[in-house]
Amino acid sequence: MKDNSGKKEIRVALAGLGNCASALIQGIEYYKNVKEEDLYINGIMNPSIGGYLPRHIKVVVAFDVATTKINKDISEAIYAEPNCCQMIIKPDEMPKTDALCFPGPISDGCYESKDGRISTFDYFKAYDESKVKPVNIAQTLKDKGAEILINLLPVGSHKASRIYAQAAIDADCGFINGIPEFIVSEHIEGDQDWVAEFESKGLPCAGDDIKSQVGATLTHRVLAKMFLDRGVVINDTYQLNIGGNGDFYNMKFENRLRTKRKSKTSAVASVLPYPINCRIGPSDYVPFLEDKKVCYIRINGTTYGNLPLVMDVKLRVEDSPNSAGVLLDIIRVMKLALDRGISGRLESISSFSFKHPHLQPPSDVIAKQWVAEFIEGKRGR
Numbered sequence: 001m002k003d004n005s006g007k008k009e010i011r012v013a014l015a016g017l018g019n020c021a022s023a024l025i026q027g028i029e030y031y032k033n034v035k036e037e038d039l040y041i042n043g044i045m046n047p048s049i050g051g052y053l054p055r056h057i058k059v060v061v062a063f064d065v066a067t068t069k070i071n072k073d074i075s076e077a078i079y080a081e082p083n084c085c086q087m088i089i090k091p092d093e094m095p096k097t098d099a100l101c102f103p104g105p106i107s108d109g110c111y112e113s114k115d116g117r118i119s120t121f122d123y124f125k126a127y128d129e130s131k132v133k134p135v136n137i138a139q140t141l142k143d144k145g146a147e148i149l150i151n152l153l154p155v156g157s158h159k160a161s162r163i164y165a166q167a168a169i170d171a172d173c174g175f176i177n178g179i180p181e182f183i184v185s186e187h188i189e190g191d192q193d194w195v196a197e198f199e200s201k202g203l204p205c206a207g208d209d210i211k212s213q214v215g216a217t218l219t220h221r222v223l224a225k226m227f228l229d230r231g232v233v234i235n236d237t238y239q240l241n242i243g244g245n246g247d248f249y250n251m252k253f254e255n256r257l258r259t260k261r262k263s264k265t266s267a268v269a270s271v272l273p274y275p276i277n278c279r280i281g282p283s284d285y286v287p288f289l290e291d292k293k294v295c296y297i298r299i300n301g302t303t304y305g306n307l308p309l310v311m312d313v314k315l316r317v318e319d320s321p322n323s324a325g326v327l328l329d330i331i332r333v334m335k336l337a338l339d340r341g342i343s344g345r346l347e348s349i350s351s352f353s354f355k356h357p358h359l360q361p362p363s364d365v366i367a368k369q370w371v372a373e374f375i376e377g378k379r380g381r
Contacts, residue, residue: 016152019085022078023187023324026088049332063104107160141171156256180263197343206335212322216295222247236277242290263356293319
């Protein structure tokens with residue numbers, strides 16, 4: 001799509017205006033001067049994708065449940081509590097977007113135990129449903145001219161994710177599923193066939209569960225593949241993660257972690273041709289870490305002469321910006337799909353940029369090549 005001035009534009013909507021959304025929006029402003037010929041820009045894998053640069057991405061609407069964010073300009077709302085993303089752009093230097101954050105449905109995006117003693121409503125500062133009504137998502141997407149809807153809701157938002165997926169279909173938007181709800185990667189028995197729905201409407205979709213640029217899952221996959229390639233048999237492995245942002249607070253509740261554990265575990269285990277004991281997932285919420293994530297990986301292996309080889313790795317990253325750089329690529333690849341009239345699951349970018357894609361190649365090098373071929377027009381999806 002082009003605006004009235006003839007400039008390139010990718011009109012994006014966000015379901016959830018949390019830390020990942022904040023990092024994405026700040027990054028669009030931070031990288032606004034990137035040029036097509038630029039190479040080796042910190043945090044950018046592809047400065048230009050099919051002629052689209054980061055500055056061509058325009059966030060036109062967002063949906064959230066926090067009273068601190070709704071009905072505010074997105075440029076202001078991204079800094080509101082409980083967001084704790086590391087500032088890339090200071091609030092007084094962030095230009096107004098002239099786009100609002102609207103109240104979306106609470107559904108199961110917030111958690112409350114059956115006895116009512118444990119709740120995330122207060123943490124996420126959710127609105128009172130007797131006083132605030134959610135907007136019609138599909139109609140709002142149409143009104144704002146959105147082309148792509150990105151799901152960045154809290155982990156465990158099973159029903160809410162599907163509400164937004166349906167709204168994307170109804171509003172003729174491509175759909176990017178950034179969280180570990182299995183919508184794009186597989187068809188769950190009893191659930192509607194979302195990929196078929198998108199394809200029937202001529203819309204692309206990508207997912208599920210976005211990878212970071214250099215995150216815990218990717219690091220673990222690379223190390224496991226190195227053990228395999230170098231003839232060291234892995235006996236067992238674990239990955240423990242701690243952090244202090246809203247996702248880690250939400251993941252204190254084990255019943256919201258089923259798909260998250262499956263997504264991260266399958267991403268690592270799929271590298272190996274044999275079964276192993278593998279435990280991966282969040283281990284604690286540490287408030288003062290805020291948006292910092294600390295990952296501990298151990299791999300116990302057996303090497304030459306049946307001797308032990310043990311590897312311990314510690315990784316510390318700013319969690320949300322670590323995934324925002326990947327989002328910049330996914331958005332622009334999806335825009336190419338929209339331009340080319342490609343519908344259904346985008347296998348190449350899903351395999352490279354998500355933890356739980358439909359096709360999980362044994363090497364990220366292969367998936368990267370698929371993406372390059374798609375960008376060049378040599379690969380259909």
